[in-house]
Amino acid sequence: MTTDILRQFTRRPPPEGERCDLCGEPLPAGHRHLVDTSRRSLKCACPPCHLLFTRPGAGQGRFRAVPDRYLTDPGFELDEADWNRLQIPVALAFFFRNSELGRLAAFYPSPAGATESELDPATWDAVLGRSRLAELLEPDVEALLLHRGRSGAVTCTLVPVDVCYELVGRMRLHWKGFDGGAEARADIAECLERITAAARPSHPPAPGPAVPSAHPAAEDPASRSGGAP
Template identity: 60%
Template sequence: MSAPPTAAAHRGLRRFRAPAPPSPERCELCGAELGGRHRHLVDTRNRGLACACPHCALLFERPGAGGGQFRTVPDRFLTDPAHRLDEVVWDRLRIPVGVAFLLDNTALGRVVALYPSPAGATESELDPAAWQAVRDATRLADLLAPDVEALLLHRDDDRTDCHLIPVDLAYELTGRLRLLWRGFDGGAEARAALADFFADVTCRAREPREEARRP
């Protein structure tokens, strides 16, 4: 009859066990289990994002629902090929890298500029005159829904791309670039991820209709 396994043997066997499956993501409001990609809410008081199930996302699409603390991030992508965001306008933003997103933050009562960095999303002071220059240069600025959408700008050589996107994707971009960032300029992997991101946005974006307004 063989001897029972020792404590050391048990510890050795544990190395070969399959890892426990990760806990499923859940709606941060009602606790419902989420599957795959899902919607997000902006917590306007705490300046954060919350995962949401379809029911909660639909609920907070109504203006003022729940006291106005949470707002559902919309799923629209707009582009303005006729914009006039030239080098002069870009320089007024004082962004040290070639990517920035502008967000109308109601908690702060002003538009803020953020850009990716090795530390994640970094906020930069945006002079009111600089924001006005952006508004004069692209019609997308006045379509920007406060808190839940971002005006995404990409400066590459002598060209600036301009899109309006859901704000959760802007934060997703900065988070991904933070993980990939290498060296002073981000490195090859970060640049490839940025190129893929803009290729996807370009495919999904459409020109705004005349009746398009802030949700």
């Protein structure tokens, strides 16, 4: 799965005349993807094919359309001990539910590509299961993206799974030396900023108390006890 996905994101620019992997129609810029659940790979899809596989059960469930929602959990917190329990050696990782294997798959980017780190269900439940995003996560097509900033604070964002592999491809394309180099860091930072800008809270904030009107003159005069003047 990793090789096929990385090939899509490390090509610069995409080959002229790129076509839908299902019907062969030309693809527009910024095309969408399908997950082939049997081969664990991404397929490029034209708008009609992508729309077709948004319907439950289409194609007997082999292909699933990657959605485009971005959600964040503002109340999510992860301390140093919890981060260490995830056994992630870098500041970026993503997790998705693999329906074929019936378990969580955990990956982190590296210069060699996406590296898988097996995570036992007990750790998943204890560390990541506390976020509402874990309940909303769609198997195979969405992922939880964790990013640990320099301050140590960790953000958790629900993203389309192809975005995670785009991050991996960007890292592999630009990484230089031991620490990646300025170009790689800037490119990944730009991608993370785009994800942050697109993300919306997983649930709206609770409404505050009603505030009395500060403009009594706007009140309908006929509603006063004395009637109209």
